[in-house]
Amino acid sequence: MITVERLCVAGRLYPIELKYMPIKEHDQYESEKKKTKIDAGPYLNILQMIDAKVNSNERGDVLIFLNGVSEISTVAEALKVHAEISKKWIILTLHSTLSTEEQDKVFDIAPLGIRKCILSTNIAETSVTIDQIRFVIDSGKVNLVKFDSKTGMHSLKEYWTSQASAEQRKGRAGRTGPGICYRLYSQQHFDKMDPFTVSEIKRVSLESLAMQIVNMNLGSE
Structure with missing residues (x-):
């Protein structure tokens, strides 16, 4: 059996302040009781905190990582209400089901005094x-x-991300300048996460891929 080594490539980032803000069990219970997968409250609280503590003329947008389109829609709906009242935010979404034109909106520069808040799956x-x-x-x-x-059968389910993916997400705050990463879980929970995400080749059936290769009639060579 061939052993493949894992390579870790370091990148250059600006300083990133890390803040753990775990969602309380009571809040999670209330969310489940309302039959919604996610509570938009913690995300709204952080936007309000940014409004209060950061000068609106300072550049700096927000990127929120969520697990799926349903969760993105729920949180975006709540944040759009805040954006309409405060006049300080543009709420955008980013996921694979959007058209190219819709996805490109996240790259537009917001007017001075306005911040973009982008809700994305792990595509970002x-x-x-x-x-x-x-x-x-x-x-x-x-x-x-x-x-x-x-x-x-294959199934699409919600899981905790890996430590490597969490670090990748954090790094998005330090690409062009110093930033802040808010993790809505505890340091203890992060320590218990898998070091890396299991690769897709180990998670899915390869039967359909094998059949496609056979149908291509590539021959034995």
Whole structure:
């Protein structure tokens, strides 16, 4: 069996202040009782805190990492109400189901005195780099497809992200200048996360890929 080494490539970042702000169990219970997967309150509180503590003329947008489109829609709806009242925010979303034109809006520079708040899946971890991000809010969650050998089916479920992905998310706050990362979970929870996300080749069935290769009639060479 071939052993493949894992390489860790360090990147240059500006200083990032890390703040753990775990969601209380009571808040999670209330969210479940309302039959919603997520409570927008903690995200709204951070935006209000930025409004109060940071001069509006200072550049710096917000990037929120959530696990799925449903969660993004729920939080975005609440934040848009705040944006309409405060006149200080532009609320945008970023995920793979959006058109290219809609995705490109996250790269537009906001007017002076206005901040962008971008709610994204893990597509913003590595696939795109958005300038002017100064604040990152990390839910710590991710949706992953896994194959269940008992049922013979794939399923998309919510999981805690890995330490490596959490660090990647944090790094988005320090690309173009000093930033702050708010983690909505505890340091103790971070320490218990898997070091790395299990690669897709180990999570999904390869039958469909094998059949596609066979249908390509590539021959034995």
